[in-house]
Amino acid sequence: MTMRINWAVKFGACLLALAVMLLWSAPAQAQSAGEKVYKAKCAGCHGPDGTAATAAGKATKTPSVCTEEAAKATDADWTEIITKGKNKMPAYDKKLTEAEIKDVIAYMRSLCKK
Ligand code: HEC
Known part of the structure:
Protein backbone atom coordinates (compact mmCIF):
# COMPACT_ATOMS: atom_id res chain seq x y z
CA MET A 1 0.00 0.00 0.00
CA GLN A 31 9.68 36.69 -27.49
CA SER A 32 9.06 37.45 -31.16
CA ALA A 33 10.50 35.17 -33.81
CA GLY A 34 12.63 38.05 -35.03
CA GLU A 35 14.09 38.65 -31.60
CA LYS A 36 14.92 34.96 -31.23
CA VAL A 37 16.69 34.80 -34.60
CA TYR A 38 18.53 38.04 -33.93
CA LYS A 39 19.79 37.01 -30.51
CA ALA A 40 20.84 33.57 -31.74
CA LYS A 41 22.44 34.46 -35.07
CA CYS A 42 23.04 38.18 -35.44
CA ALA A 43 23.77 39.77 -32.08
CA GLY A 44 27.32 38.39 -32.08
CA CYS A 45 28.37 40.91 -34.72
CA HIS A 46 25.56 43.44 -34.61
CA GLY A 47 25.46 43.62 -30.82
CA PRO A 48 22.42 43.05 -28.58
CA ASP A 49 21.45 46.72 -29.12
CA GLY A 50 22.25 46.88 -32.86
CA THR A 51 25.21 49.23 -32.45
CA ALA A 52 27.77 46.46 -33.15
CA ALA A 53 29.88 47.44 -30.17
CA THR A 54 30.99 43.82 -29.67
CA ALA A 55 34.45 42.34 -30.28
CA ALA A 56 33.14 40.44 -33.32
CA GLY A 57 31.36 43.57 -34.51
CA LYS A 58 34.59 45.54 -34.42
CA ALA A 59 36.64 42.76 -36.01
CA THR A 60 34.20 42.44 -38.92
CA LYS A 61 33.63 46.22 -39.19
CA THR A 62 29.91 45.71 -38.70
CA PRO A 63 28.14 49.07 -38.92
CA SER A 64 25.57 50.20 -36.36
CA VAL A 65 21.99 49.79 -37.56
CA CYS A 66 21.10 52.95 -35.67
CA THR A 67 22.71 55.44 -38.04
CA GLU A 68 20.94 57.85 -40.40
CA GLU A 69 22.25 55.82 -43.29
CA ALA A 70 20.76 52.62 -41.93
CA ALA A 71 17.45 54.38 -41.34
CA LYS A 72 17.39 55.32 -45.03
CA ALA A 73 17.89 51.74 -46.18
CA THR A 74 14.60 50.10 -47.13
CA ASP A 75 13.46 46.69 -45.94
CA ALA A 76 14.15 45.47 -49.48
CA ASP A 77 17.76 46.68 -49.21
CA TRP A 78 18.19 44.86 -45.94
CA THR A 79 16.50 41.70 -47.21
CA GLU A 80 19.00 41.66 -50.07
CA ILE A 81 21.97 42.01 -47.70
CA ILE A 82 20.62 39.35 -45.33
CA THR A 83 19.86 36.82 -48.07
CA LYS A 84 22.97 37.36 -50.18
CA GLY A 85 25.47 38.61 -47.64
CA LYS A 86 27.89 41.50 -48.13
CA ASN A 87 31.61 41.58 -47.28
CA LYS A 88 31.85 40.01 -43.79
CA MET A 89 28.08 39.79 -43.49
CA PRO A 90 27.16 36.13 -44.04
CA ALA A 91 24.36 35.10 -46.44
CA TYR A 92 21.31 33.66 -44.72
CA ASP A 93 19.18 32.62 -47.68
CA LYS A 94 19.58 28.94 -46.80
CA LYS A 95 19.36 29.41 -43.05
CA LEU A 96 16.34 31.65 -42.61
CA THR A 97 12.86 31.63 -44.10
CA GLU A 98 11.41 34.74 -45.75
CA ALA A 99 9.14 35.23 -42.75
CA GLU A 100 12.07 35.01 -40.35
CA ILE A 101 13.98 37.60 -42.35
CA LYS A 102 10.96 39.91 -42.27
CA ASP A 103 10.65 39.46 -38.51
CA VAL A 104 14.33 39.96 -37.85
CA ILE A 105 14.35 43.21 -39.88
CA ALA A 106 11.38 44.48 -37.88
CA TYR A 107 13.24 43.58 -34.70
CA MET A 108 16.43 45.35 -35.84
CA ARG A 109 14.46 48.49 -36.66
CA SER A 110 12.86 48.40 -33.22
CA LEU A 111 16.29 48.29 -31.53
CA CYS A 112 17.04 51.90 -32.44
CA LYS A 113 13.71 53.37 -31.39
CA LYS A 114 14.52 53.39 -27.71
C1 HEC B 1 30.08 37.72 -38.89
C2 HEC B 1 29.44 38.94 -38.46
C3 HEC B 1 27.97 39.17 -38.83
C4 HEC B 1 26.89 38.37 -38.51
C5 HEC B 1 26.87 37.07 -37.74
C6 HEC B 1 25.72 39.07 -39.04
N1 HEC B 1 26.09 40.22 -39.66
FE1 HEC B 1 24.86 41.56 -40.57
N2 HEC B 1 26.46 42.66 -41.16
C7 HEC B 1 27.78 42.35 -40.90
C8 HEC B 1 28.64 43.30 -41.60
C9 HEC B 1 30.14 43.31 -41.56
C10 HEC B 1 27.79 44.18 -42.30
C11 HEC B 1 28.20 45.32 -43.24
C12 HEC B 1 28.27 44.82 -44.65
C13 HEC B 1 28.79 45.90 -45.56
O1 HEC B 1 28.02 46.80 -45.90
O2 HEC B 1 29.97 45.85 -45.89
C14 HEC B 1 26.43 43.76 -42.00
C15 HEC B 1 25.30 44.39 -42.48
C16 HEC B 1 23.99 44.04 -42.17
C17 HEC B 1 22.80 44.76 -42.56
C18 HEC B 1 22.76 46.03 -43.38
C19 HEC B 1 22.53 47.22 -42.50
C20 HEC B 1 23.79 47.71 -41.92
O3 HEC B 1 23.88 47.84 -40.69
O4 HEC B 1 24.72 48.00 -42.69
C21 HEC B 1 21.73 44.08 -42.06
C22 HEC B 1 20.27 44.46 -42.19
C23 HEC B 1 22.25 42.92 -41.38
N3 HEC B 1 23.63 42.92 -41.45
C24 HEC B 1 21.47 41.99 -40.77
C25 HEC B 1 21.95 40.82 -40.16
C26 HEC B 1 21.11 39.78 -39.66
C27 HEC B 1 19.59 39.78 -39.72
C28 HEC B 1 21.93 38.82 -39.15
C29 HEC B 1 21.54 37.50 -38.50
C30 HEC B 1 20.62 36.65 -39.22
C31 HEC B 1 23.30 39.28 -39.32
N4 HEC B 1 23.26 40.50 -39.95
C32 HEC B 1 24.43 38.59 -38.90
C33 HEC B 1 28.23 41.35 -40.10
C34 HEC B 1 27.46 40.30 -39.57
Missing part, protein backbone atom coordinates in the same frame (compact mmCIF):
# COMPACT_ATOMS: atom_id res chain seq x y z
CA THR A 2 2.72 2.45 0.96
CA MET A 3 4.34 1.65 -2.38
CA ARG A 4 1.27 2.95 -4.18
CA ILE A 5 1.07 6.13 -2.17
CA ASN A 6 4.73 6.70 -2.84
CA TRP A 7 4.12 6.35 -6.54
CA ALA A 8 1.21 8.79 -6.43
CA VAL A 9 3.31 11.34 -4.60
CA LYS A 10 6.10 10.99 -7.13
CA PHE A 11 3.68 11.28 -10.01
CA GLY A 12 2.16 14.38 -8.43
CA ALA A 13 5.58 15.92 -7.98
CA CYS A 14 6.35 15.21 -11.61
CA LEU A 15 3.18 16.94 -12.74
CA LEU A 16 4.00 19.89 -10.53
CA ALA A 17 7.51 20.12 -11.96
CA LEU A 18 6.07 19.99 -15.47
CA ALA A 19 3.60 22.78 -14.68
CA VAL A 20 6.39 24.93 -13.26
CA MET A 21 8.51 24.29 -16.36
CA LEU A 22 5.65 25.29 -18.63
CA LEU A 23 5.10 28.47 -16.67
CA TRP A 24 8.78 29.31 -16.85
CA SER A 25 8.99 28.80 -20.59
CA ALA A 26 5.95 30.98 -21.29
CA PRO A 27 7.84 34.30 -21.26
CA ALA A 28 10.41 32.84 -23.68
CA GLN A 29 7.63 32.09 -26.13
CA ALA A 30 6.39 35.65 -25.86
Whole structure:
Protein backbone atom coordinates (compact mmCIF):
# COMPACT_ATOMS: atom_id res chain seq x y z
CA MET A 1 0.00 0.00 0.00
CA THR A 2 2.72 2.45 0.96
CA MET A 3 4.34 1.65 -2.38
CA ARG A 4 1.27 2.95 -4.18
CA ILE A 5 1.07 6.13 -2.17
CA ASN A 6 4.73 6.70 -2.84
CA TRP A 7 4.12 6.35 -6.54
CA ALA A 8 1.21 8.79 -6.43
CA VAL A 9 3.31 11.34 -4.60
CA LYS A 10 6.10 10.99 -7.13
CA PHE A 11 3.68 11.28 -10.01
CA GLY A 12 2.16 14.38 -8.43
CA ALA A 13 5.58 15.92 -7.98
CA CYS A 14 6.35 15.21 -11.61
CA LEU A 15 3.18 16.94 -12.74
CA LEU A 16 4.00 19.89 -10.53
CA ALA A 17 7.51 20.12 -11.96
CA LEU A 18 6.07 19.99 -15.47
CA ALA A 19 3.60 22.78 -14.68
CA VAL A 20 6.39 24.93 -13.26
CA MET A 21 8.51 24.29 -16.36
CA LEU A 22 5.65 25.29 -18.63
CA LEU A 23 5.10 28.47 -16.67
CA TRP A 24 8.78 29.31 -16.85
CA SER A 25 8.99 28.80 -20.59
CA ALA A 26 5.95 30.98 -21.29
CA PRO A 27 7.84 34.30 -21.26
CA ALA A 28 10.41 32.84 -23.68
CA GLN A 29 7.63 32.09 -26.13
CA ALA A 30 6.39 35.65 -25.86
CA GLN A 31 9.68 36.69 -27.49
CA SER A 32 9.06 37.45 -31.16
CA ALA A 33 10.50 35.17 -33.81
CA GLY A 34 12.63 38.05 -35.03
CA GLU A 35 14.09 38.65 -31.60
CA LYS A 36 14.92 34.96 -31.23
CA VAL A 37 16.69 34.80 -34.60
CA TYR A 38 18.53 38.04 -33.93
CA LYS A 39 19.79 37.01 -30.51
CA ALA A 40 20.84 33.57 -31.74
CA LYS A 41 22.44 34.46 -35.07
CA CYS A 42 23.04 38.18 -35.44
CA ALA A 43 23.77 39.77 -32.08
CA GLY A 44 27.32 38.39 -32.08
CA CYS A 45 28.37 40.91 -34.72
CA HIS A 46 25.56 43.44 -34.61
CA GLY A 47 25.46 43.62 -30.82
CA PRO A 48 22.42 43.05 -28.58
CA ASP A 49 21.45 46.72 -29.12
CA GLY A 50 22.25 46.88 -32.86
CA THR A 51 25.21 49.23 -32.45
CA ALA A 52 27.77 46.46 -33.15
CA ALA A 53 29.88 47.44 -30.17
CA THR A 54 30.99 43.82 -29.67
CA ALA A 55 34.45 42.34 -30.28
CA ALA A 56 33.14 40.44 -33.32
CA GLY A 57 31.36 43.57 -34.51
CA LYS A 58 34.59 45.54 -34.42
CA ALA A 59 36.64 42.76 -36.01
CA THR A 60 34.20 42.44 -38.92
CA LYS A 61 33.63 46.22 -39.19
CA THR A 62 29.91 45.71 -38.70
CA PRO A 63 28.14 49.07 -38.92
CA SER A 64 25.57 50.20 -36.36
CA VAL A 65 21.99 49.79 -37.56
CA CYS A 66 21.10 52.95 -35.67
CA THR A 67 22.71 55.44 -38.04
CA GLU A 68 20.94 57.85 -40.40
CA GLU A 69 22.25 55.82 -43.29
CA ALA A 70 20.76 52.62 -41.93
CA ALA A 71 17.45 54.38 -41.34
CA LYS A 72 17.39 55.32 -45.03
CA ALA A 73 17.89 51.74 -46.18
CA THR A 74 14.60 50.10 -47.13
CA ASP A 75 13.46 46.69 -45.94
CA ALA A 76 14.15 45.47 -49.48
CA ASP A 77 17.76 46.68 -49.21
CA TRP A 78 18.19 44.86 -45.94
CA THR A 79 16.50 41.70 -47.21
CA GLU A 80 19.00 41.66 -50.07
CA ILE A 81 21.97 42.01 -47.70
CA ILE A 82 20.62 39.35 -45.33
CA THR A 83 19.86 36.82 -48.07
CA LYS A 84 22.97 37.36 -50.18
CA GLY A 85 25.47 38.61 -47.64
CA LYS A 86 27.89 41.50 -48.13
CA ASN A 87 31.61 41.58 -47.28
CA LYS A 88 31.85 40.01 -43.79
CA MET A 89 28.08 39.79 -43.49
CA PRO A 90 27.16 36.13 -44.04
CA ALA A 91 24.36 35.10 -46.44
CA TYR A 92 21.31 33.66 -44.72
CA ASP A 93 19.18 32.62 -47.68
CA LYS A 94 19.58 28.94 -46.80
CA LYS A 95 19.36 29.41 -43.05
CA LEU A 96 16.34 31.65 -42.61
CA THR A 97 12.86 31.63 -44.10
CA GLU A 98 11.41 34.74 -45.75
CA ALA A 99 9.14 35.23 -42.75
CA GLU A 100 12.07 35.01 -40.35
CA ILE A 101 13.98 37.60 -42.35
CA LYS A 102 10.96 39.91 -42.27
CA ASP A 103 10.65 39.46 -38.51
CA VAL A 104 14.33 39.96 -37.85
CA ILE A 105 14.35 43.21 -39.88
CA ALA A 106 11.38 44.48 -37.88
CA TYR A 107 13.24 43.58 -34.70
CA MET A 108 16.43 45.35 -35.84
CA ARG A 109 14.46 48.49 -36.66
CA SER A 110 12.86 48.40 -33.22
CA LEU A 111 16.29 48.29 -31.53
CA CYS A 112 17.04 51.90 -32.44
CA LYS A 113 13.71 53.37 -31.39
CA LYS A 114 14.52 53.39 -27.71
C1 HEC B 1 30.08 37.72 -38.89
C2 HEC B 1 29.44 38.94 -38.46
C3 HEC B 1 27.97 39.17 -38.83
C4 HEC B 1 26.89 38.37 -38.51
C5 HEC B 1 26.87 37.07 -37.74
C6 HEC B 1 25.72 39.07 -39.04
N1 HEC B 1 26.09 40.22 -39.66
FE1 HEC B 1 24.86 41.56 -40.57
N2 HEC B 1 26.46 42.66 -41.16
C7 HEC B 1 27.78 42.35 -40.90
C8 HEC B 1 28.64 43.30 -41.60
C9 HEC B 1 30.14 43.31 -41.56
C10 HEC B 1 27.79 44.18 -42.30
C11 HEC B 1 28.20 45.32 -43.24
C12 HEC B 1 28.27 44.82 -44.65
C13 HEC B 1 28.79 45.90 -45.56
O1 HEC B 1 28.02 46.80 -45.90
O2 HEC B 1 29.97 45.85 -45.89
C14 HEC B 1 26.43 43.76 -42.00
C15 HEC B 1 25.30 44.39 -42.48
C16 HEC B 1 23.99 44.04 -42.17
C17 HEC B 1 22.80 44.76 -42.56
C18 HEC B 1 22.76 46.03 -43.38
C19 HEC B 1 22.53 47.22 -42.50
C20 HEC B 1 23.79 47.71 -41.92
O3 HEC B 1 23.88 47.84 -40.69
O4 HEC B 1 24.72 48.00 -42.69
C21 HEC B 1 21.73 44.08 -42.06
C22 HEC B 1 20.27 44.46 -42.19
C23 HEC B 1 22.25 42.92 -41.38
N3 HEC B 1 23.63 42.92 -41.45
C24 HEC B 1 21.47 41.99 -40.77
C25 HEC B 1 21.95 40.82 -40.16
C26 HEC B 1 21.11 39.78 -39.66
C27 HEC B 1 19.59 39.78 -39.72
C28 HEC B 1 21.93 38.82 -39.15
C29 HEC B 1 21.54 37.50 -38.50
C30 HEC B 1 20.62 36.65 -39.22
C31 HEC B 1 23.30 39.28 -39.32
N4 HEC B 1 23.26 40.50 -39.95
C32 HEC B 1 24.43 38.59 -38.90
C33 HEC B 1 28.23 41.35 -40.10
C34 HEC B 1 27.46 40.30 -39.57
